[in-house]
Amino acid sequence: MKLTILVCTLVLLSLSVISVMGQGWKLTPPREAKCSARSELGICNKILKPVCGDDGKTYGTECLLCYDNKRYKKNVGIVQQGECPGITKQFKSF
Template sequence: MKVASIFLLTALVLLSLSGSTRANFLERKAKCTSAVSGCPKIYNPVCGTDGVTYSNECVLCIENMKHKTPVLIQKSGPC
């Protein structure tokens, strides 16, 4: 019974950790609505799927358009 309890507790801990880690790394497409008129100079870094930290979402959009690349946002914040 003690072994089963330890196994169950370990399984629950691993499941809870895997869910929180996955939520931080859901890739998403950048919202490029303001990229046409120019990017704000607000530092709100995002980490691209290319491993580069962009100063904000708009800058990532501009780089995607300039280089014709499909870089997504891997996470908010620096890489």
């Protein structure tokens, strides 16, 4: 009986870890955006290089994430280069 409970617990734990990884969640902490005085003023390159913020939103560039942080007094970090996984996507316009 104890062995059955142990096996079931291990299977459920494994499935939950696989589920979290499948949703694109990262186990590493977000990195701080590299912001400059220009990016905080919104003077950004118009070439899109999306980044995924730790708020679950996709930003058109790291510069635009910096601008958003400054404008709204936030401290969003970068989880990964590229779009955020899932449905929640928000490109900031230039």
